[in-house]
């Protein structure tokens with residue numbers, strides 16, 4: 001099986017992106033894995049700090065290990081990790097990648113924290129990828145009435161800052177703020193700044209990650225991938241689909257969880273499959 005680093009390099013060669021989907025439980029996990037398996041593409045399972053504590057760090061690691069043991073390119077990412085300590089826990093548990101999120105901190109503090117996680121990771125396991133983030137895009141995968149406070153065109157990541165951040169931290173992956181927003185804005189998402197993605201891709205020598213892609217149009221996402229995005233994160237749309245499916249399942253007289261929960265899996269699979277086709281140009 002390829003390492004995540006190799007899978008991302010292959011995506012860059014093909015000018016496609018790997019899908020990153022967050023899960024909170026084993027049903028969500030199955031929905032993502034089955035969809036990727038059916039299409040024969042690599043996939044990243046994302047778990048935020050809260051998703052990790054609901055699911056269990058060792059438990060999700062074990063689920064992914066079972067798939068990797070079958071030779072399937074399923075990878076595990078510790079999504080949005082806000083402390084060095086929690087990052088180390090993910091690294092100790094042999095996650096394939098970890099995101100240290102200092103996007104709300106001043107530049108220098110973000111650099112120092114990210115550097116510490118990079119240094120620790122490389123000492124533990126040279127295969128683990130560390131992602132750094134610069135430019136706040138709101139936090140939480142939820143439905144929103146408006147763009148979250150502290151996010152504007154002015155707070156988008158400049159190419160200059162991106163280059164400086166990547167050079168100083170030695171991260172393997174970089175997540176900029178380029179018009180993307182965590183969560184889903186009810187009245188519609190602003191457009192992605194494709195020009196800015198191109199500018200950043202030109203000056204940093206690591207793959208770029210697009211967070212908060214729920215709600216962005218297919219056309220915008222396809223253009224972002226052309227511009228240099230190699231991993232795309234989807235969470236809010238999955239949560240919506242899962243809830244919709246479970247509601248449907250619960251409205252019947254069915255008592256068996258594996259039957260009423262299965263409706264949630266099916267709804268999630270529809271979203272994951274459509275996104276994977278888009279990201280992988282299938």
Ligand SMILES: [Zn+2]
Nearest residue numbers: 182211212233
């Ligand atoms: Zn994110």
